[in-house]
Amino acid sequence: MGDWDVKTQLRFPPRESLVEETVGEFLDGNSRVRRRWVKPEDVDGDPGFQPHDVVVRDATQAKATLTKQGFELVQLPSGVTDLLLEIEAVGLSGFLSGPALDGAEQAEQQGKGKQQLEALAARRMVGPFLMQDSVGINLSCRGFLLRRGGPLGRPLDDGKYDGVANGVHIDQDLDGEPLKSLGINWLFQRIPFLHILNVWTPLHGMAMNPLTVMDVRTIKPGEVVRLRHSSSTNAAGKGGNFTADSLLLPHEPAQEWWWFPRQEYGDALYFYTAETPHSAFSVPAAEEMLASFQAFLGEAKRQGRCPSTPVPDASGIIADQRTPPQSAKLLQQLTQDVDVICAADPIAHLDLLDASIRSISRSSFEMRCGAFVVPYSWFGALVALALCCCAAVVHWAFTGRRRNREKVKIA
Numbered sequence: 001m002g003d004w005d006v007k008t009q010l011r012f013p014p015r016e017s018l019v020e021e022t023v024g025e026f027l028d029g030n031s032r033v034r035r036r037w038v039k040p041e042d043v044d045g046d047p048g049f050q051p052h053d054v055v056v057r058d059a060t061q062a063k064a065t066l067t068k069q070g071f072e073l074v075q076l077p078s079g080v081t082d083l084l085l086e087i088e089a090v091g092l093s094g095f096l097s098g099p100a101l102d103g104a105e106q107a108e109q110q111g112k113g114k115q116q117l118e119a120l121a122a123r124r125m126v127g128p129f130l131m132q133d134s135v136g137i138n139l140s141c142r143g144f145l146l147r148r149g150g151p152l153g154r155p156l157d158d159g160k161y162d163g164v165a166n167g168v169h170i171d172q173d174l175d176g177e178p179l180k181s182l183g184i185n186w187l188f189q190r191i192p193f194l195h196i197l198n199v200w201t202p203l204h205g206m207a208m209n210p211l212t213v214m215d216v217r218t219i220k221p222g223e224v225v226r227l228r229h230s231s232s233t234n235a236a237g238k239g240g241n242f243t244a245d246s247l248l249l250p251h252e253p254a255q256e257w258w259w260f261p262r263q264e265y266g267d268a269l270y271f272y273t274a275e276t277p278h279s280a281f282s283v284p285a286a287e288e289m290l291a292s293f294q295a296f297l298g299e300a301k302r303q304g305r306c307p308s309t310p311v312p313d314a315s316g317i318i319a320d321q322r323t324p325p326q327s328a329k330l331l332q333q334l335t336q337d338v339d340v341i342c343a344a345d346p347i348a349h350l351d352l353l354d355a356s357i358r359s360i361s362r363s364s365f366e367m368r369c370g371a372f373v374v375p376y377s378w379f380g381a382l383v384a385l386a387l388c389c390c391a392a393v394v395h396w397a398f399t400g401r402r403r404n405r406e407k408v409k410i411a
Contacts, residue, residue: 011049070216071271176245286327
């Protein structure tokens with residue numbers, strides 16, 4: 001095992017709910033996906049995924065590439081990272097307007113400011129980026145989301161963020177909605193090297209609820225099924241909810257799962273929106289201790305003093321070399337915070353208390369981009385072809401002018 005390989009559980013759809021459906025409104029005759037997932041009572045919400053034991057492997061030294069494994073770590077443009085924390089400060093996810101702080105007018109103004117920042121971030125994402133074995137060119141980016149969750153995958157229901165996705169899924173079926181209704185699904189099926197990419201980065205490190213991605217080469221053929229659902233209001237934007245087709249797959253022992261334990265703010269995980277399975281997951285011992293701190297500090301804030309319950313002892317987990325570095329760092333900081341807070345009676349450090357409670361969460365940013373991903377071998381050939389075409393045009397223009405001058409002289 002690697003330095004920070006993690007034994008954990010991921011949630012998959014059970015096989016007994018996979019059904020064949022080759023005709024009808026749900027799957028048309030041209031669809032490459034031949035099966036669909038039937039949720040309990042066929043309604044939106046938690047579709048009843050089941051946990052399976054997996055090992056999520058440390059990808060730090062794996063040299064994974066987008067073109068082979070289906071994911072790669074790439075540095076975000078500095079112009080984007082400068083904006084993300086400013087956008088997070090607004091505290092609204094996607095285009096969700098959210099509850100008014102001091103009335104509907106202020107919420108509307110806040111929403112407009114957020115959308116302007118998101119549009120600016122999307123524009124700054126456009127352009128080329130280099131990877132290990134290929135060149136990427138973002139053509140258009142949208143679908144801005146901020147997600148936030150607590151330890152052990154617990155939701156934080158503050159109405160300002162999308163929740164953390166705790167189930168294995170692939171975000172988009174290229175044959176399905178909304179691409180089909182928009183009339184653009186054929187672009188990604190027929191134009192070489194054109195893909196939809198997810199761009200994901202943590203906003204304050206990744207001490208809990210990390211993202212894991214699957215090596216696409218370990219997907220068993222024929223196992224992928226379609227899930228049709230209504231998008232969230234946040235993801236839908238101004239247009240409201242719409243029908244969306246994502247993909248699921250059941251658990252297989254041969255699947256390989258990876259994560260980047262040292263991923264920092266600005267380190268963007270690029271992966272295929274329509275091909276790469278992914279999910280949030282829990283780092284068990286560290287996140288259990290973080291949940292204990294969350295409960296202890298929350299009770300301290302409620303009582304206005306340190307509670308009589310024992311202070312969580314994280315020394316063993318911090319010292320454990322298998323504890324991911326960012327989890328250990330946060331636990332160490334929380335231990336110091338508790339010492340300072342409990343030294344005051346009554347608590348005089350409410351700002352520190354609020355900051356400590358808020359730190360026990362994972363915030364992340366994601367966006368989708370339509371992009372060309374061209375391997376270096378093909379990129380060199382395409383550049384050479386473009387140069388040859390330019391040379392041919394220049395040669396044709398030069399010889400054409402020379403012939404015209406010769407005709408004039410003869411005349």
